Amino acid sequence: MSTTNISRRRFLKSSAAVAAGVGITGVAPSFAAPSAGNQSNIKNQKALVFIMLDGGNDSYNMLVPYSQHHYAEYNKTRSNLALKHPKLLALDGFKDKDNRTFALHPSMPEVQDLFAKKKLSFISNIGLLVEPVTKESFKNNSAKLPLGLMSHSDQFKHWQSARPNERINQGWFGFMADSIQPNPKLNQIPMGISLAGRNIMQDGVGSTSYAITEKGSVGLVVKPSRRQSSDMRELNRIILKNFEALLNYKYDNDPFKQTYLSLTRKAQSLHEKFRDSIKSVRVPGRFSGSPLSQQLKMVAQSIKAADELGTPQQTFFIRYMGWDHHDELLDNQQRMLRVLSRGLGEFQASLDQMGLTEQVVTMTGSDFGRTLTSNGNGTDHGWGGNVMVMGGPVDGGKVFGRYPDLTLGSSNSLDVGNGVLIPTTSTDVAYAELAMWFGVQKNELGKLFPNLHKFHDLSSGSLPLGLIKQA
Incomplete structure (x- = not known):
């Protein structure tokens, strides 16, 4: 039978993903953001891509000190988890204020190349902070700390919400969408497109994400084939006709069913819009499996x-x-850093070939960094860590x-025990x-970002980090 396989579970998941704001409480921050209404050319197109390394990446084995003195310090502390110096991938052309040079995990040659081509940078010892924290304020319990510090579920949410002193179900991508769309x-395809189902980061008060898979949107499609018999074509016609009749049915005396049907109708409408918009779009380059x-x-x-989708500004x-x-x-x-590095290299190469280098910024994040100390064969939950930011604007x-x-x-003024490091850069910045x-x-x-003023003077003429190149 020549119909696309549509599972009930996947279709219901897609339907739920478009319930924009249903059951959500809270107050959206009202702020000025550009209207997406008349932006239709590539110069106005922008996309933010966020890759969550879920679980807590041991990022001090991703970005490693390379200069001899600093590597010796790393090697002693990391003990049996230290990477061998000759195998590290050197990052040439950069020294920090301590005259420290850096290298990468051996599994990351694509990231090494992106760094050399100045299309990727790192942010070091970044983490969730409510306010600046010292070792003394941490030890005497006078510091305001993120709720559920070192808890997977809490820190995973806080990275998305940018409100570590609250437990809320909205994120900063979603709040931007509330204003822009x-x-x-x-x-209308939402500004937030998710490859991970419903998420906090792209949920605002009136906005939510549109969930897709690596193969595209999810919905019902009946695909006729030239090889089908007349009976099979008739069966497909009946399936589609009955599905359309179902979507148009009105449950006048059952608001619950009518609401559910409205969501299903919207899910199918968005699926058809997304499917039709991308069906003729081909991306250059090779992507691994x-x-x-x-x-x-x-x-x-x-x-x-983006133009076909009607969303010149997108988050992923x-x-x-x-x-x-x-x-x-x-x-x-x-194994996993190899997958990450290859994927980043392939993605950026494809964007470059499509002339989208300056329109896209990609950032990685993770629940938290991990302990510098070994627990025998691994590491435990930490706090500050290292992330990557990639793209032409970087x-x-x-x-x-x-x-x-x-x-x-x-x-070490930042070690609060077992190599758990206090972050020196807030995610807010x-x-x-x-x-x-x-x-x-x-x-x-x-x-x-309500806590931003504690880490950066908003009235100053400087950028918070200088991460993005000045126009």
């Missing part, structure tokens, strides 16, 4: 189809799971923030700069 039409690479290929295809959320390496850290990270080939000393104990690039006015950032 306030009254979408029935078949990993789920991450295939998801990034679909992201590239969706960005290329990807969830790469499995980074909670309490055990077998070295083997697991070697001031590439640098390590932003402050890469910490990797000694342990009293000699990085997010604020990305939001400004996306179009949020500088004087409105405090509404989007």
Whole structure:
């Protein structure tokens, strides 16, 4: 039978994903952001892509000190988890204020190349903060700390909400969508497109994400074939006719059924819009077969189809799971960083070939960094860590923030025990700069990130990090 396979579970999931704001409480921050109404050319097109390394990436084995003195410090602290110096991939052309040079995990040659081409930078020792924290304020319990510090579920949510002192179900991508796309039409694809189902980051008060898979949108499609018999074509016609009749049925005396049907109708409408918009879009370059690479290929295809989709400004959320390496850290990270590096390299190469280099910024995040100390064969939950930011707008080939000393104990002002490092750069600072690039006015950032003023003077003439190149 020549019909696409549509599972009930996947269709219901797609239907639920378009329930924009149903059951959501809260107050959206009102801030100035550019209208998407008349932006239809590539110069106005922008996309933010966020890849969540779900589980807590041991990022001090991703970005490693390379200069001899600093590597020796790393090697002593990391003990049996330390990577061998000759195998590291050197990052040439950059030294920090401590004259420290850096290298990458051996599984990341594509990231090394992107760094050399100044299309990728790192932010070091970044993490969730409510306010600046010192070792003393942490130890005497006077510091305001993120709720559920070192808890997977809490920190995973806080990275998306940018409100670590609250437990809310909305995120900063969603709040931006509330302003940029306030009254979408029935078949308007949301600004937020998710490859990970419903998520907090892209949920606002009136906005939510549109969930797709690496193969595209999910919905009912009846596909006739030239080889079908007349009976089979008739069966397909009847299936489609009855489905359309179902969508148009009115449950006048049952508001619950009518609401559910409305959501289903909207899901099918969005599916048809998305399917028709991307069906003729082809992206150049080769993408490997990993789920991450295939998801990034679909992201590239969706960005290329932005005009057809009617969403010149887009956000994307990807969830790469499995980074909670309490055990077998070295083997697991070697395999997973290889997938990540390859996927980033393929994605950026495709964007470059399509002329979209300057329109897209990609950032990685993770629940938290991990302990510098070994638990025997892995590491435990930590706090500050390292992330990557990639794209043409990025001031590439640098390590932003402050890469910490990797000694342990009293000699390290950031170590609160077992190599758990207090972050020296707040996620708010990085997010604020990305939001400004996306179009949020500088004087409105405090509404989007209520804790930002504790880490950056919003009245100053400087950028929070300098991560994005000045126009």
